[in-house]
Amino acid sequence: MADNPRNGRPYRRLCTQQRALGLPCWWCGREIDYQIIGPEAGRHPYAFTLDHQVPLSRGGSLLDPANARSAHRRCNSQRGNRLTTAQPIASRRW
Template sequence: MAGNPRNGRRYRRLCAQQRALGLPCWICGGEIDYSLTGYAAQRSAWAFTLDHAQPLTRGGDLLDPANARSAHRRCNSARGNRSNHHGQPVRASRRW
């Protein structure tokens, strides 16, 4: 039985490649704090996470570099599985 593909070498390599680009968050346009790693990155809303332009739940490919985007942890979580429209990022907002 195969393990979690997010723990695999190909996924970790894709994350490292995307991180190395140093791009701003594709959702809000803000700068990402790439200095955060390990536990600090897991706790910070402004740390890097790998997001997928086409959500995995909507048929997006986990390992396709063309589907990979840099995002803040907070923006990625708020966006959920909503798709972008016409190539433009979804401006995530949360209703309280």
């Protein structure tokens, strides 16, 4: 059985570096509660997760800092592997 690279030291280091930047969620633009850590962070929808601008399933690099983005857990899950950013809902009034 192969080791999961997301459990490795380089990936954890990248997560720590990204977390230290204290950036808002790149998907929705709202602040991330970086105080949510430990076991509860795995379930909290507004906790920090490391997202990848180019999803891994689309050829993005797991460990490239240029591909790393800060995101809420909820936003990261909702985005899935789409390449585009969220678009505002257009009004039907013309």
